[in-house]
Amino acid sequence: MSDHEHHHGESRSGAVSGGSAGDGSRRGFLAKAIALVCGGLATMVPVGAGLWAFLDPLRRSASVAKFLPVAELTAIPDDGVPRQYPVITDRIDAWTGFAAEPVGAVYLRREKGAKVVQALSATCPHAGCFVEMEPTGRCFRCPCHNSIFTLDGGIVAPSPSPRAMDALECRVGKNGEVEVMWQKFRAGVAAKEVQG
Amino acid sequence: MSRDARQTAAAPARKGLVGQLGDFLDDRTGYRALVHEALYERVPGGARWRYVWGSTLVFAFMTQLITGLFLWASYSASAQTAWESVYYIQHEMAGGWLLRGIHHFMAQAMVVLLALHLLQVVIDGAYRAPREVNFWLGLVLMLLVLGMALTGYLLPWDQKGYWATIVATNLAGIVPFAGPSLQQLVIGGSEYGHHTLTRFFALHAGFLPGALILMLVVHLSLFRKHGLHAKQPITKPDAMFWPDQVLKDAVAMLAVMAVVLGVILMPALRAMLAGEAVVPGELGAELGAPADPSLPYAAARPEWYFLFLFQFLKVFEGWGATGEFFGAIVVPGLIMTVMFLMPILGNWRLGHRFNVAFTLAVLAGVGLLTSLALNEDYYALWVDKASLAEAEKLHDQTGGDPEKLAAALDNDTAKVAAMTNQWKKLERVRHSQAFLEASRQAKADAARAIELAGRPEKIPPAGMLELVRHDPKSQGPRLFAQHCASCHAHVDPLTVDAEAVIAKSSAANLYAFGSASWMQGLLDPAQVAGPAYFGNTAHKDGDMVNFVQNDLTDEATWPKADIAAVVAAMAAEAGTSPPKDLVGLVDIVGLVDRGRKLVASDDRCGGCHHFRDNSTALGSAPDLAGWGGREWLVGIITDPTHEQFYGDNNDRMPSFGKAAEGALPPLTREQIGLIADWLRGEWYRAEH
Numbered sequence A: 001m002s003d004h005e006h007h008h009g010e011s012r013s014g015a016v017s018g019g020s021a022g023d024g025s026r027r028g029f030l031a032k033a034i035a036l037v038c039g040g041l042a043t044m045v046p047v048g049a050g051l052w053a054f055l056d057p058l059r060r061s062a063s064v065a066k067f068l069p070v071a072e073l074t075a076i077p078d079d080g081v082p083r084q085y086p087v088i089t090d091r092i093d094a095w096t097g098f099a100a101e102p103v104g105a106v107y108l109r110r111e112k113g114a115k116v117v118q119a120l121s122a123t124c125p126h127a128g129c130f131v132e133m134e135p136t137g138r139c140f141r142c143p144c145h146n147s148i149f150t151l152d153g154g155i156v157a158p159s160p161s162p163r164a165m166d167a168l169e170c171r172v173g174k175n176g177e178v179e180v181m182w183q184k185f186r187a188g189v190a191a192k193e194v195q196g
Numbered sequence B: 001m002s003r004d005a006r007q008t009a010a011a012p013a014r015k016g017l018v019g020q021l022g023d024f025l026d027d028r029t030g031y032r033a034l035v036h037e038a039l040y041e042r043v044p045g046g047a048r049w050r051y052v053w054g055s056t057l058v059f060a061f062m063t064q065l066i067t068g069l070f071l072w073a074s075y076s077a078s079a080q081t082a083w084e085s086v087y088y089i090q091h092e093m094a095g096g097w098l099l100r101g102i103h104h105f106m107a108q109a110m111v112v113l114l115a116l117h118l119l120q121v122v123i124d125g126a127y128r129a130p131r132e133v134n135f136w137l138g139l140v141l142m143l144l145v146l147g148m149a150l151t152g153y154l155l156p157w158d159q160k161g162y163w164a165t166i167v168a169t170n171l172a173g174i175v176p177f178a179g180p181s182l183q184q185l186v187i188g189g190s191e192y193g194h195h196t197l198t199r200f201f202a203l204h205a206g207f208l209p210g211a212l213i214l215m216l217v218v219h220l221s222l223f224r225k226h227g228l229h230a231k232q233p234i235t236k237p238d239a240m241f242w243p244d245q246v247l248k249d250a251v252a253m254l255a256v257m258a259v260v261l262g263v264i265l266m267p268a269l270r271a272m273l274a275g276e277a278v279v280p281g282e283l284g285a286e287l288g289a290p291a292d293p294s295l296p297y298a299a300a301r302p303e304w305y306f307l308f309l310f311q312f313l314k315v316f317e318g319w320g321a322t323g324e325f326f327g328a329i330v331v332p333g334l335i336m337t338v339m340f341l342m343p344i345l346g347n348w349r350l351g352h353r354f355n356v357a358f359t360l361a362v363l364a365g366v367g368l369l370t371s372l373a374l375n376e377d378y379y380a381l382w383v384d385k386a387s388l389a390e391a392e393k394l395h396d397q398t399g400g401d402p403e404k405l406a407a408a409l410d411n412d413t414a415k416v417a418a419m420t421n422q423w424k425k426l427e428r429v430r431h432s433q434a435f436l437e438a439s440r441q442a443k444a445d446a447a448r449a450i451e452l453a454g455r456p457e458k459i460p461p462a463g464m465l466e467l468v469r470h471d472p473k474s475q476g477p478r479l480f481a482q483h484c485a486s487c488h489a490h491v492d493p494l495t496v497d498a499e500a501v502i503a504k505s506s507a508a509n510l511y512a513f514g515s516a517s518w519m520q521g522l523l524d525p526a527q528v529a530g531p532a533y534f535g536n537t538a539h540k541d542g543d544m545v546n547f548v549q550n551d552l553t554d555e556a557t558w559p560k561a562d563i564a565a566v567v568a569a570m571a572a573e574a575g576t577s578p579p580k581d582l583v584g585l586v587d588i589v590g591l592v593d594r595g596r597k598l599v600a601s602d603d604r605c606g607g608c609h610h611f612r613d614n615s616t617a618l619g620s621a622p623d624l625a626g627w628g629g630r631e632w633l634v635g636i637i638t639d640p641t642h643e644q645f646y647g648d649n650n651d652r653m654p655s656f657g658k659a660a661e662g663a664l665p666p667l668t669r670e671q672i673g674l675i676a677d678w679l680r681g682e683w684y685r686a687e688h
Helices: A002-012 A026-054 B003-013 B017-029 B031-039 B049-072 B082-092 B096-123 B132-154 B159-172 B179-187 B194-226 B241-273 B304-315 B321-345 B351-382 B385-398 B402-408 B413-453 B464-469 B472-483 B498-504 B516-522 B543-551 B560-574 B588-600 B630-638 B669-679
Strands: A067-072 A083-093 A096-109 A118-121 A170-172 A177-181 B507-509
Touching (some): A026 B049, A026 B096, A067 A096, A096 A177, B049 B194, B049 B241, B082 B096, B082 B413, B096 B304, B096 B351, B132 B159, B132 B304, B132 B321, B159 B179, B159 B321, B159 B413, B304 B351, B321 B351, B385 B402, B402 B413, B413 B472, B464 B472, B472 B669, B516 B560
Antiparallel strands (some): A067 A177, A096 A118
């Protein structure tokens, strides 16, 4: 490469002073090196500052999963049919703090006379779309890629979804309030892994 | 060609992988010729420092482009999110302060570099044929850069950007014919808001830089076409752009960046040397309080490089809209016209000299106006105020009336003239002091907004202004100044001017109202009839003053310990901390209980005051239950004539929350609550 430059440089710079662009001379090399270092340093500052700020999201961890009250046990019909409930909690979005905001939804399902409730995340484990109940009420269907799940969240093969609907930890408090462990799981993988 | 043959052909060059890749790319793009073209430009007479300004400008612009794009990735242009997102960049994102600081100060460096580049081009006569078009392009580029500076100033949507933009857009509105429409287009309607921001942002980050890049490409290619305009006479041999001039350019770029970083980091260095903690969010570009159209902002000034225009407009004060039109549009327009004509004027025999003289004169004028503006604002900082003491006294005595002044100085013409001069100086000092006070207030408001934004609950969805407007610490002093301060003082008795302020007030000093120390003062026979309590009110000769001065001084009925118990009980009613000298006392609860019994007892305070379930009826004196608490304060501010407070004995205090049917009370319930919370010192405090 240096041959190439040298050749052209000379062809056009007949009267150019000896030391200035002469590639072979130590002075020429030094000048180039210093020029590159200075220019590089000067440019690195804005690029570095930009990347530093741009990578800020990587410093931020997901909010801690916790039990959130979703419904009253007695208000959930004990007919084995899942029903959708909003999950409401305080949420912080960068600089804005939202108080008691709906942040997602769960399906709760109670068998006849049962004192326990099954909770399913409404987020499809395939690609994260919102899974809906079929109008017939016989199964769940994801509107994006037609993954079908049974009413207890089981996978119906063949399915684009790699796993069954994500069951959420669920407990019933002393006063009969149903609390769900609000968590998100990685989409698109067979194993159920907590996200974040 | 077979694979083997190709390998053989490449073999003699013995190129490595990089070299081969280079050949591959060069065959298909011809990039080497391009690079060569870019680097091997002849510099007649050798590299010089005076040629670096153009390159540093390109560098500064590239810096703005890079930092601007990264800022864009975190900025949100709307009236409810602009300040908030800039706050987030500056105070919460790692490195955001540095990114924003570089963008902010490099913009200012760019204005300086523009002036230097222009000066060098004019002095060297580089605008002459055949470079006229490139000179004109340069002037357009300058206007584009100034336009970006102007539009960028608004984007944080803080007080200073907001008010500066109001002024700038109103000036645009005085352009004949198109003015009002132009203004409406720029601000995106008739009100400043979301669309002002989206439009300014589109201008700042899209239209203007887009136009600038296009022009810059043409500017640079024309520069290359004509070659560098060498400083005459040429005494040294020619050199190549690479590496000789590039070296000087690169050093200059690094120097510019070092200056910008220096400005950002200097306060950090100072803090470190002083052993103080460095708060990264406080470094770099300032962020004022969020824009509030309902709040006067006397500290409004344009960015320093537009200060000359601001000052220039003052020359035409009193001319009305004609003056503003003349000062803001005609004169700058004429100057730009002369600049555009320079390549043509330069053909005239004395043309070049005229051009240089004109440019220097404009720069000198700009410098002069800027220093005049700064002097007006900061005059009080460097004037000897002691020398004006007499002038100030006379001014207060005569109310600034020249006739009274003449009389006061026995009509001594020389003395009157000297004093009139002193008064002018005094006027300027007061003007400057008002600005400095406004700046101090602006800083305090900004700091408070930033403190509030850092609450764990973060900013409400309605935006920062919502939070500031409901903040007792921000609103309390303003509401108090507007509605209460004409009678009540609110000043720490231990400060220097406190005595004078308290003496002038016609009602009690409410500083630390509800605290034990306030109550101690009230129950002090030496103070109760003083101006800090009832001294300047109708209660001066009332029962309470009589009681404190006569009954409380009788140690047989009122031992000191009993008074202390009452003070502790009253502080407890207000919900404030117990008296300082009682802190640490083991039985403070017992003391408060004893105090409450004394307050209730009908041979003590309860003789006049109702307290809880004692037998004294309401109406004779204020109810002491919950005295100084939020509810009690809201009650008395709402209606002091209520039987729970002063009833018929109320002395001049208006009922701020009560109004005749159909009318609005002077203060809303919320405003009264803000005053009460502020008086009680109840507001959010960041934990450090």
